[in-house]
Amino acid sequence: MLDMTVKLAGVALKDPVVVASGTFGFGREYSQFYDLGELGGICAKGLTLHPRNGNPAPRIAETPMGILNSVGLENPGVDAFIAEELPFLRQFDTKVIANISGNTPEEYGIMCEKLSAAGVDMIEVNISCPNVKAGGMAYGTRPDLAAEVTETAKKNAGNVPVMVKLSPNVTDITEIAKAAEGAGADALSLINTIRGMRIDVDTRRPVLKMNTGGLSGPAVLPVAVRMVWEVSQAVSLPILGMGGVAKGEDAAQLMLAGATAVAVGTAMFADPYAPLKVRDGLADIAERQGLSAVSELTGGAKPW
Amino acid sequence: MVLAVGDMVRTSGVRPGQFVHIKCGEGTLLRRPISICEWTESREGDTLTIVFEVRGEGTAWLARRPAGHTADVLGPLGNGFAIDREGRYLLVGGGIGVPPMLGCARYTGGTSTAILGFRSKDKTILLDEFGGDCNDVQIATDDGSLGYHGFVDALVRQELGRDRSYDAVLACGPKPMLKSVAKVAAESNVPCQVSMEERMGCGVGACLVCATPMRDGTVKHVCKDGPVFDAEEVDWDA
Numbered sequence: 001m002l003d004m005t006v007k008l009a010g011v012a013l014k015d016p017v018v019v020a021s022g023t024f025g026f027g028r029e030y031s032q033f034y035d036l037g038e039l040g041g042i043c044a045k046g047l048t049l050h051p052r053n054g055n056p057a058p059r060i061a062e063t064p065m066g067i068l069n070s071v072g073l074e075n076p077g078v079d080a081f082i083a084e085e086l087p088f089l090r091q092f093d094t095k096v097i098a099n100i101s102g103n104t105p106e107e108y109g110i111m112c113e114k115l116s117a118a119g120v121d122m123i124e125v126n127i128s129c130p131n132v133k134a135g136g137m138a139y140g141t142r143p144d145l146a147a148e149v150t151e152t153a154k155k156n157a158g159n160v161p162v163m164v165k166l167s168p169n170v171t172d173i174t175e176i177a178k179a180a181e182g183a184g185a186d187a188l189s190l191i192n193t194i195r196g197m198r199i200d201v202d203t204r205r206p207v208l209k210m211n212t213g214g215l216s217g218p219a220v221l222p223v224a225v226r227m228v229w230e231v232s233q234a235v236s237l238p239i240l241g242m243g244g245v246a247k248g249e250d251a252a253q254l255m256l257a258g259a260t261a262v263a264v265g266t267a268m269f270a271d272p273y274a275p276l277k278v279r280d281g282l283a284d285i286a287e288r289q290g291l292s293a294v295s296e297l298t299g300g301a302k303p304w
Numbered sequence: 305m306v307l308a309v310g311d312m313v314r315t316s317g318v319r320p321g322q323f324v325h326i327k328c329g330e331g332t333l334l335r336r337p338i339s340i341c342e343w344t345e346s347r348e349g350d351t352l353t354i355v356f357e358v359r360g361e362g363t364a365w366l367a368r369r370p371a372g373h374t375a376d377v378l379g380p381l382g383n384g385f386a387i388d389r390e391g392r393y394l395l396v397g398g399g400i401g402v403p404p405m406l407g408c409a410r411y412t413g414g415t416s417t418a419i420l421g422f423r424s425k426d427k428t429i430l431l432d433e434f435g436g437d438c439n440d441v442q443i444a445t446d447d448g449s450l451g452y453h454g455f456v457d458a459l460v461r462q463e464l465g466r467d468r469s470y471d472a473v474l475a476c477g478p479k480p481m482l483k484s485v486a487k488v489a490a491e492s493n494v495p496c497q498v499s500m501e502e503r504m505g506c507g508v509g510a511c512l513v514c515a516t517p518m519r520d521g522t523v524k525h526v527c528k529d530g531p532v533f534d535a536e537e538v539d540w541d542a
Contacts, residue, residue, distance in 0.1 A: 029510040053522070054512065067505070074523060270327060
């Protein structure tokens with residue numbers, strides 16, 4: 001019997017497949033398709049201290065084996081999440097990971113305090129969202145700022161583990177990873193979307209109203225595998241790997257590269273059942289290889 | 305295109321204005337949202353009819369499917385028009401916004417009036433079907449090759465000038481058309497519902513990409529909150 005459980009920063013997941021923030025809302029929609037208790041965990045839609053309407057539409061553009069999005073952190077705010085969404089998510093036998101973005105370290109601190117008091121299983125600190133002009137990007141691209149935010153989050157999160165979500169839009173992602181580790185992060189998640197652009201050749205207008213957006217989907221998988229591999233060698237923190245996972249083999253690649261668990265996101269737009277299929281596909285691979293625990297895959301890549 | 309959908313209509317119910325989200329092969333990542341034109345239910349199997357325009361790779365793939373092909377269809381999705389079978393409605397469709405209005409016509413059993421707009425005579429669709437399911441059908445074309453030479457809002461103004469007893473104006477089409485129709489309906493004090501279009505991702509309300517601004521300053525999502533909205537709640541100037 002294959003053991004599918006993994007531990008991510010001390011949090012026991014029944015299996016290593018979680019859903020990625022921003023692709024699953026607060027779970028209500030996909031709960032019509034299956035029991036959310038089937039999932040290892042849920043990274044909830046990104047929260048800010050105050051409600052946000054997000055960016056003007058079009059917010060999505062299809063690209064070769066990927067999509068660009070520029071949602072712009074539309075969310076009801078951390079208080080509404082705690083009052084209305086968290087009780088809903090808590091009905092299910094799965095781990096709830098809140099995702100937060102702030103304009104200042106203080107905002108991250110306040111949100112961590114509120115979420116810790118409300119009781120979430122983990123807090124994912126988004127320092128990499130490329131969509132908000134005033135926020136995110138800068139923290140994720142400078143080691144000192146990443147460290148400052150991580151430290152503030154840790155100080156206010158109580159016993160709740162803090163996972164820092166890294167941006168791939170940097171020259172050397174290991175520099176940021178090391179800074180987050182040094183500041184006390186309990187785990188890292190990567191990669192967030194890669195900045196991209198698509199232009200309509202007839203109108204000569206970018207398809208996205210914000211001109212540029214974040215690329216996700218199968219097109220980014222090899223970048224994610226490479227970055228997880230680099231980061232896993234640079235730090236000793238557990239990693240939640242994500243970026244283009246659509247099947248078991250993709251998840252296995254990220255785990256072999258060093259991820260403890262993986263997140264499925266964009267694949268859900270084509271198939272709401274994608275996370276369950278990824279989980280089953282991953283189990284098939286582990287069984288075929290005669291493993292007794294899926295966690296044996298983590299860091300198992302044998303580089304030349 | 306007619307889709308055999310098993311017991312979908314009997315188990316989920318379908319309202320005019322709802323849509324299905326169709327996976328169009330392996331070459332495109334996202335599903336394609338297509339409005340339901342009409343539907344049938346029977347013990348032998350339910351059907352949905354969709355009428356769509358080939359706009360890109362995905363819809364081109366779908367149009368090439370041979371009879372008997374199996375497709376991955378998610379639906380029925382969204383909220384349709386709020387209408388009563390006994391009601392009397394002014395149905396307004398523009399271009400590829402015409403097909404869902406046929407579902408409204410059928411639902412109300414021939415008592416409604418349809419005003420349909422097309423670019424030109426050779427772009428018209430479903431005219432016979434509307435003729436059979438409405439008590440009156442008026443056509444407008446942008447180039448005047450059939451019916452009224454101009455946009456549908458002029459015909460809507462004329463019709464509502466003659467008869468304001470419609471329970472509501474129901475409209476589907478491009479946003480500028482919906483804006484004009486909503487304005488005319490408001491001036492005539494006739495309630496108006498509009499079916500909006502926006503680029504979609506998941507189709508179920510999770511990814512939040514199909515945002516459309518509301519007059520109260522909030523944002524709603526076409527796939528889950530719509531595609532049909534009360535014209536008065538929409539921020540037409542955004």
